Amino acid sequence: MAAITEDVEAIVEDTELPNRLKEEVYDTLEDKGDLTIEQVDDIVRAVESQYLDTRVDPLDPVGTVSAQSIGEPGTQMTMNTFHYAGVADLDVTQGLPRLIELVDARKEPDTPTMEVHLEEEYATDRERAHEVVWNIESTKILQLGDVSTNVADMLVQIDLNEDTLEERWPTADSLESVVADISESISSSLGVEVRTPAPTVVEFGPEEPSYRDLLQLVEELRDIVFKGIEEVTRVVIRKEETENGEEFVLYTEGSALGDVLDLEGVDASRTSCNNIHEVYRQLGVEAARESFINETMDTLADQGLDDVNIRHLMLVGDIMTNRGTIESIGRHGISGNKESVLARAAFEVTVNHLLDAAIHGEVDDLNGVTENVIVGKPIKLGTGDVDLRMTARDGAEEAD
Amino acid sequence: MVDVSQHELVPDHTILDGDEIEGVLEEYNIKKTDLPKIKRTDPALRDLEADAEAGDVVRVTRDSRTTDRAVVYRLVVE
Known part of the structure; x- marks a missing residue:
């Protein structure tokens, strides 16, 4: 490998190339090894002339070019990639439907999902990562035990599963405190008196004996969220390679970025979601723009269309965030606001x-x-x- | 509340003073209202040292995908 001498540096620095390209030129020259100064000069001049050639001329219709550059590959996308078990068995909308969803700036994506990164001590330890999982995934009564209605005594009885409780409340001091928590949640949500006749059995009934009220209580019981975030129905934990080792990353079905960012153990600097509006609300327009560009590029890349130049997507992102909010492309957004x-x-x-x-x-x-x-x-x-x-x-x- | 500015999706935001604004408008030969906008209530402006007022101009320094750093300006509105 040839070291970058001062002469080489002088040649490269003398060009009009942006820093990122200069770095790339240095790397390539280093890989090439023994080159004479003349050869280096030739290479650098060639790169520079290519760069200058590809710059946009004044009065170029960049918007039209972008529209065509995104539209044409779009015709090659398959329509019927509705759901697909790609990322760790999670359903994520892909392909054309997702692209349309992005440029339409839908308030809620078809399949909202979050990518939750963890702080170091949680990210390397499966047990601790699971603590965060149970703080995110919503826990409802049917996951905790069996619910039965006793019509004779007008009672709803819940037989809680001990193992599940221990799994979902890994940090709790004792089983009793967990059961007490659950009873407390039920009584405050339903407004009934809750008894615990056995350590893991909870029962309650309507104030006045009424068959309708009893069934009503069971209905409402099913909707109570005992732990976690209501919007998130499922969390998948995955081990991923990073620069310095491996870490656990959580993927969710359903999203609530604001709530997750506040959780303990969550790395609030890398966690994000696929709902552009949610990113906008939590992190601002600039983040929403970044996120739009990332999501769009990923959608195209998943379909093997990653040769769409990122500049086109950046232009679309700029236009959509131009007024400080997110506007859709189309009749209700950009096109409808034309002068x-x-x-x-x-x-x-x-x-x-x-x-x-x-x-x-x-x-x-x-x-x-x-x-x-x-x-x-x-x-x-x-x-x-x-x-x-x-x-x-x-x-x-x-x-x- | 989380410190939004630490998030990898959020670029640096700084509020410009009067002279700097003049410089920017002169450089691009535009009026202040021609700049892209940012809401006063934007989460990225929440943790800045000074509160942003409508009419301020914010410099956004993005880690650009195509060059090293891209500097853009947004006018604070509403």
Whole structure:
């Protein structure tokens, strides 16, 4: 391996390349090994000229190019990738449905999920990781034991499973305190008096003997969340390779980013979810933009379409977060907020837009592309935006 | 509350003073309202030393995917 000498550095630093490309050039040169200064110079010049060639020219229609660059690979995506057991047996919407969901900026994704990273002491120890799991996954009564209704005595009886209790409350002092917790939750949620006739048996009934009330209580009992976060129905724990060893990462079905970030043991700097709006609420627009770009790129990459240039997705992300909130692409978002009447009418629901514009007396200044195509004027892009002016030559006499 | 600025998805946000704002607007030859916006209530502005007011300009230093660092500006609104 050839060390990077001062001469080489001088050549590279002299170029207009951005730092990231410079680093890459250094790495490549180092890998190549013995190169003469002339060869290095050739390589670096070639890289620089490629770079300068690929820069966007003024008046380039970047938006149109992005639209086509995302749209064309989109046609190759399979429609029917509804659900797919990919990441550790979790159902995650993929492919075209997910892409549509992202650009539509849906309030709630079809399959919300979180990727929860843990703090170091929890991430390396399976037992401790499970403590966090049970603080996230919602625990309802049917997971804890058998519920039976005793019509004769007008009682609902719950026979709790000791092993399950120990598993789900790993940090509790004693079984009694767990059972007491559960009874407390039931009595405060349902407003009934709860008795514990045996160590792991809980029973209660309606105040007045009533068959309807009894069934009603059982219905309500099923919805009580005893532990964990209501929105999260399942948590999958996975061991993943990192730079320095292995760590446990949790994947969830259902998401509640705000609640999870506050939990003990959760690494609040790396945990995220696939709901862009939730990221926006918890972490702000800039994070939402990042997250949108990541999610979109991952969706494309999963389908083998990772050769879509990230810049196109960054542009879409910029537009969607431009006003400080998340706006969807389409009639209700970006396209519906365009200045020009004709541009809006050309997109969707033509008549409504024209009618509204007529009622409000809107004026179209014909500044954009769509409007000018409609009226048949040259568009103001590329050479269409360049005006030539000629002035009489100073030395006009010479021509005579 | 979690310190949002520590999250890997959140880039650095800093509030500019008057002179810096002038410099930015001059550099791009734009009006302040032409800048992208950020809500005053944005979680990323919550933990800054000074409270952001509507009309302030925030400098966002992103760890860019295409260059080293990308600097963008957002106008604080509402």
